[in-house]
Amino acid sequence: MFKHITSRPMRVVMLWQIVATLLLTLGSGLLGGLEMGVSALLGGLANQVADLAYALMVSGSKVRSAGSVLRILFRAEAVRVTLIILLLSAVLVGYARVNSLMTLCSFMMSVLIFRMAICLKE
Numbered sequence: 001m002f003k004h005i006t007s008r009p010m011r012v013v014m015l016w017q018i019v020a021t022l023l024l025t026l027g028s029g030l031l032g033g034l035e036m037g038v039s040a041l042l043g044g045l046a047n048q049v050a051d052l053a054y055a056l057m058v059s060g061s062k063v064r065s066a067g068s069v070l071r072i073l074f075r076a077e078a079v080r081v082t083l084i085i086l087l088l089s090a091v092l093v094g095y096a097r098v099n100s101l102m103t104l105c106s107f108m109m110s111v112l113i114f115r116m117a118i119c120l121k122e
Contacts, residue, residue, distance in 0.1 A: 006059040009120035014055065017048050017113045024106050032099070039091075039099040043106030046087035051114050054080040 005011050021044030029037020057076035063069050088107065092098055 004059060005055045007055070007117070009117040010055045010059070012120055013114050013117045014048070014051060016116070017044065017051070017110050020109055020113055021045065021048065021106060024109065028102055028106075032102070035097045036099045036102050038095070038097075039102040040106040042091045042095065042098070043088075043103035044110045046091055046103075047084060047107050047110035047114070049087060050080045050083035051110075053083055 005014070021041065024044065025037050025041040028040045054076045057079060058072060063072075088103075091103060092100060
């Protein structure tokens, strides 16, 4: 799936997101139990799915003008935000034993890692 993402910084930070989410899931699961580990996993995955959709939309486009770049970025961000709202809502409402604090901490960690793509060189 990552081979379709043309931006190296996006691929790198998405890999960092996966590793960080797995480490947080493992740590919180060992310290707080199964529910806390699952909550951490779901929080990180909610953002990662949305970021993957964003990266695929941005990478799969043929840029022709500044206007088309802006349209693509706005559409990709709208899809990303919509997916985040839907997925986090599904986790918080659908999983009865969710630890909302751990879900949100994992989600925020994943968001911050994705923003590090700006700091990486192509």
